[in-house]
Amino acid sequence: MDIISNLAFGFGVALSFQNVLFALIGALIGTAIGVLPGIGPVATISLLLPITFGQPATTAIIMLAGIYYGAQYGGSTTAILLNLPGEISSVVTTLEGYKMARNGRAGAALATSALGSFFAGSVATIFVAGSGPLLTQVALSFGPADYFSLMLLGLIISAVLAQGSVVKAIAMVALGVALGLVGTDVQTGQQRFTFGIPELSDGISFVALAMGMFGIAEIILNLERPESRSVLKTKVGSLWLTKEEWKRATPSVLRGTALGSVLGILPGGGAALSSFGSYMLERKVSKGRHLFGSGAIEGVAGPEAANNAAAQTSFIPLLTLGIPSNAVMALMVGALIIQGIQPGPRMVEAQPDLFWGLIASMWIGNVMLLVINLPMIGMWVKLLQVPYKFLYPAILVFCAIGAYSVNNNVFDVYSTAMFAVIGYLFNKLRLEPAPLLIGFVLGPMMEEHLRRAMLLSRGDPMIFVQRPISATMLAIGAVALAAMLLPNLRKGKDAALAG
Amino acid sequence: MSGILPRRALLVGSAALALPLAAPAQTAPAFPGQPIRLVVPFAPGGTTDLVARLLSQGLQDQLGQPVIIENRAGAGATVGSLAVAQAAPDGHTLLMSNIASQGVAPSLYRSLRYDALRDFTHIALVVDNPLAFLANPRFPATTLADVVRLSREDARGIDIASSGSGSTNHLLILQFGQATGAHVNHVPYRGAGPAMTDTIAGVVPMMSDSLPSAAAHIRAGSVRPLALSAGTRHPAFPAVPTFREQGVDLVSTSWFGLSGPAGLPPAVTERLGRAAAAVLADPALRARFAEIGGTVGALGPDGYTEFVRAEIARWAPVVQASGAQVD
Numbered sequence: 001m002d003i004i005s006n007l008a009f010g011f012g013v014a015l016s017f018q019n020v021l022f023a024l025i026g027a028l029i030g031t032a033i034g035v036l037p038g039i040g041p042v043a044t045i046s047l048l049l050p051i052t053f054g055q056p057a058t059t060a061i062i063m064l065a066g067i068y069y070g071a072q073y074g075g076s077t078t079a080i081l082l083n084l085p086g087e088i089s090s091v092v093t094t095l096e097g098y099k100m101a102r103n104g105r106a107g108a109a110l111a112t113s114a115l116g117s118f119f120a121g122s123v124a125t126i127f128v129a130g131s132g133p134l135l136t137q138v139a140l141s142f143g144p145a146d147y148f149s150l151m152l153l154g155l156i157i158s159a160v161l162a163q164g165s166v167v168k169a170i171a172m173v174a175l176g177v178a179l180g181l182v183g184t185d186v187q188t189g190q191q192r193f194t195f196g197i198p199e200l201s202d203g204i205s206f207v208a209l210a211m212g213m214f215g216i217a218e219i220i221l222n223l224e225r226p227e228s229r230s231v232l233k234t235k236v237g238s239l240w241l242t243k244e245e246w247k248r249a250t251p252s253v254l255r256g257t258a259l260g261s262v263l264g265i266l267p268g269g270g271a272a273l274s275s276f277g278s279y280m281l282e283r284k285v286s287k288g289r290h291l292f293g294s295g296a297i298e299g300v301a302g303p304e305a306a307n308n309a310a311a312q313t314s315f316i317p318l319l320t321l322g323i324p325s326n327a328v329m330a331l332m333v334g335a336l337i338i339q340g341i342q343p344g345p346r347m348v349e350a351q352p353d354l355f356w357g358l359i360a361s362m363w364i365g366n367v368m369l370l371v372i373n374l375p376m377i378g379m380w381v382k383l384l385q386v387p388y389k390f391l392y393p394a395i396l397v398f399c400a401i402g403a404y405s406v407n408n409n410v411f412d413v414y415s416t417a418m419f420a421v422i423g424y425l426f427n428k429l430r431l432e433p434a435p436l437l438i439g440f441v442l443g444p445m446m447e448e449h450l451r452r453a454m455l456l457s458r459g460d461p462m463i464f465v466q467r468p469i470s471a472t473m474l475a476i477g478a479v480a481l482a483a484m485l486l487p488n489l490r491k492g493k494d495a496a497l498a499g
Numbered sequence: 500m501s502g503i504l505p506r507r508a509l510l511v512g513s514a515a516l517a518l519p520l521a522a523p524a525q526t527a528p529a530f531p532g533q534p535i536r537l538v539v540p541f542a543p544g545g546t547t548d549l550v551a552r553l554l555s556q557g558l559q560d561q562l563g564q565p566v567i568i569e570n571r572a573g574a575g576a577t578v579g580s581l582a583v584a585q586a587a588p589d590g591h592t593l594l595m596s597n598i599a600s601q602g603v604a605p606s607l608y609r610s611l612r613y614d615a616l617r618d619f620t621h622i623a624l625v626v627d628n629p630l631a632f633l634a635n636p637r638f639p640a641t642t643l644a645d646v647v648r649l650s651r652e653d654a655r656g657i658d659i660a661s662s663g664s665g666s667t668n669h670l671l672i673l674q675f676g677q678a679t680g681a682h683v684n685h686v687p688y689r690g691a692g693p694a695m696t697d698t699i700a701g702v703v704p705m706m707s708d709s710l711p712s713a714a715a716h717i718r719a720g721s722v723r724p725l726a727l728s729a730g731t732r733h734p735a736f737p738a739v740p741t742f743r744e745q746g747v748d749l750v751s752t753s754w755f756g757l758s759g760p761a762g763l764p765p766a767v768t769e770r771l772g773r774a775a776a777a778v779l780a781d782p783a784l785r786a787r788f789a790e791i792g793g794t795v796g797a798l799g800p801d802g803y804t805e806f807v808r809a810e811i812a813r814w815a816p817v818v819q820a821s822g823a824q825v826d
Contacts, residue, residue: 046543046570049552140700184574186689189607189664196610198581201574321699322715323692330692331543337791338552342715408571409578448689455686456702458655 003130010129010356014364019062022055023361026063027368030070034077036398037084037211041071042327043405049335057339058354062361064335065315068328069121069362072311073369076113076304077380081106082395084215088206089307091437092275094214096292096299103295106381107239112249112297113304114373120257120305121366124312127261128319129359135265135313136320142266144453145463149473150266151446154273156477157280158438169435176439177446179204186448187455199411208412209440211399212419213426213433219392220424239377241297248288249301255281256305264310265317266325272441278306312362319347319355530590530767534565539595540579542572545690546711546791550626550755551595553787557778562770575665576600577611584618588760590767596621596758598667602810606818607665615811620763621803623775624756624796626788628710629729630671631739632659633722638704643726643745646705647681656682660698660706662691667753668707670814671728673821678747698722709753710736710792728752735789754796754810756803772799 013019033044045064052060072089079090080097093113100109142150155173182193183203194200241249259281260274279299283289286298317325322343324330336343341351348355383391403416426433457463465471537555541547548570555566571579580600586592601615613619632643640646650657661668664687676683686703688694691712698706699721706722710733716722717736724739728751732741742749757775759768778784779795788795798806 042543046548046568049543050556053556140696143697143700143702185664186687187664189687198574198578198612201578202572317696321696321721322719323696323699327542330545334543334545334549334552337549340787340790342718342791346719407573407578408569409573452686452688455684456658 006352006356007129007360009352010358010360011364013058013353013357014062014360019059019357019361020364022059022063023066023365024368026066027070027365027372030067030072031074031077031369031372032070033067034071034074036074037078037082037215037395037402039398039402039405040087040207041068042331044071045328045331045335049331049338052335053338057336057341057351058357060335060339061332061354061358062365064332065358065361066365066368069308069311069365070369072308073114073117073373076117077110077373078215080109080113080300081380081384082215083218084395084399085210087210088272088437088441089275089303089310091210091214091434092279092303092307093300095279095434096296098218099293099295100297100300101384105295105297106384107377108241108245108297109300110377110380111239111241111374112245112301114370114377116249116253116256116301116305117308118366118370119253120260120309121312122363123257124261124264124309125359125363125366127309128313128316128362129356135316139265139317139321142469143467144449144456145467146469146473147266148446148449148453149464149470149477150273151442151449153473153477153480154276155438155442155446156480158276158435165430168431172431172433172435173439176436176441177443178439179209179436180440180443181447183444187451197411199407199409203444204440205403205406205412205415206441207406208403208415209419210437211403212416212421213423213436215395216399216416216420217423217427217433219395220420221427222388223392239381245297248286249297252278252282252286252298252302253305255285256302257309259302260306260309261313263306264313274306274310275303276438278302308366315358315362318343319358322347530764530770531562531564533591534567535562535590536569536592537566537595538579538583538592539568539570540572540576540597540600541570543568543570546628546709546753547576547595547597547755549711549791550788550793553784554595554625554757554775554778557781557784558774561774561777575604575607577604577608577613580604580615581613583758584613584760586760588620588762588764590759590763590771592760593622593771594619594758595625596756596807598753598755598810601756601758601807602754603665603667603670603814603818605811606815616804616808618761619758620761620768620800621807622757622759622763622768622771622800623779624754624798624803624806625775625779626793627752627754627796628793629727629733629741629752630668631708631710631713631717631727632671632675632705632725632742633698633708633713633717634705634725635698635701635703636720636723637701638723640705640725641723643675643679643742643747646725647679650681650683653682656684657705658684658686658703660686660688660694660703662694662708662712663687663689665818667751668709670817670821671707671749671751674749674751674817675742675747677820678749695722714790714792729794733792733794735792754806756796756798756807758803768800 033039045067075087075090076093078084079093080101083094083098085091085094097109182200184201185192191201256278259278263274282298282302283292288296288298292299314325317323318329324333333343400413403412406412423433453463537551539548539551551568555568559566571582576599580594583592583594604611605615634640640649659672672683672685691708694706697703717724726742726745727733727739728742728749730750785795
């Protein structure tokens, strides 16, 4: 009953005119910057922070939170329409979403993304309200060995479920891991593969890599084959979901919500895993798994739900431990401290209006995003009818601004251009960039956790099987590998016998 | 006809009026004549960013121009520092200088592309804060003597986490090991946040952190402070003893200041120094800095330049002894 009275209190705070207004403003700004490729919530929030100084802390944080999940929504729009992922979570959305758009189902993909995100956001909000403090214990029970095994599992599954050639997928994952290792070694402080360029000492920019390899490489390809642009231009199709699409998307949304809610709690990159994880799960278990690669709605519905659920539950470490789980959360901590509030374990008791008001506003924010986004789908789809010769220079300009805005550094704009050329070559060689990005994101985290676990165990590798969470992950990974290899072996044997 | 003459007279008159105003403008153009960029060489959300944002509000009121924070993170704060060193010395591009990029980097980076003293005009020391040794509340040590004893009893030594290799937090761990003979095993993290998570969870028993980033967790009781590295106790945490009080002769503070490129006109430096001093005299801001674990610095241009010089000299042997070196 506590939850209900607490939530009622929270809604009382969040539903004040001022707070609703700022939730709306936040959601609008967030959607807008999400739609602009590469301009992420971090750059926007740091620009807008001064505006929040004059407001009450609750209002400020409600607006910033609105920007954060608004950006998650908006990011999916460009991922689906233009194959432009601005952040890790929308890389996965491009895989099936952009294919759906090319098949004339852009409207359906956008609607699925909006509705799936709304559902997942609502469920995750209740999850946060009901068991936030309890879930903190889950987050704290993950040690370095457990994180390593979780990410290893993620990599194994990504290779197992790759489209097309498994060898090529593994090669791309390995290349991604190698690219991820560029920069300063966390353990020793040594520079690796930076060639004396100071801008590389913190690693290759994710935004540059993702926008270059996906979005801009796609522009080069489109310019090369004019006919593909006309497909995009003429076939817009129905904006709404068909009955069959509803039926296919619903179970995926449910699975994605569950997966995202759980992984979002982990402060060490759990949220990044959620959309990858959901995509892989859908490819394995959903009814439409044979359609993956050609625009399967399940591949949009699941990851979009997972990513939004994770965005909500990633507030748990911040609200209950005072530890930010990503750069956006770190900025929110900064905003709170400037307001004179120290986020930490005592925030629930010390600032109940802030804590419960924020949780209630998460849901209100989700409603607003739905209200903003559903009617706009028609407008977004119309964007595809803009002649490409006008559209692509605009995209390029926004990508350049976006890449620059991450660190205010021109170097990142050059890297984006370079990765665009590489992405184009990969496409010609039929190499998929998605596994490369998975390796790029997970590789350095895996290395860090592996070496930390070994440092703490004084070099004893048994730590990975002695810890129950780690052991479980490794066991699942082994089963997944076996499940992939055995049928292939059998097939190979059959072929050998037939031959 | 009659209308022209007065107009011409007016023009001549106004030119004559403008002359005495324009003359000093040639020697010292009105400062600040445009918005000021304050470069923070770290990502938004950290302590440096926080200090800069609190400072920028006051500077804006003092100078009558917007002060815009620009985060240029990278390479241990040296990317942002280099950008300011290379900017036009007109006072419109300033740096949140700090112990990492101005104190430790000269010894840590073999090929640093700026001179932390000669390539900057140092204007004011803003905040100075102690570092803290923290322990998981279930860890049996309550004093530094306990830590030394426990580290010797365990053949594997004692794990102490920090925000990263080459950070001041890391160097404090090394200094502690050298001063006491404790068997310490440094566990570096990517930033203070993940290190704090693992200390609270008990994955590592101890960590070294700057007081502002640890303050909330100390107040909440999720970590236990063992010692602070300033010369005297901190007013916000009067119960926490210093290293010195516990017989370990270590004084090491983390600091942030305001600097510009080398060759700022003296009038501009003076104007900025006065503005910073006025902002830092504000009791509300002083209280805010104290609350987050800082101590307001009271050094102007000359004092801060000497301070930076002394810090560079102080860190050189520590970094050398640590063996840490970045190309």
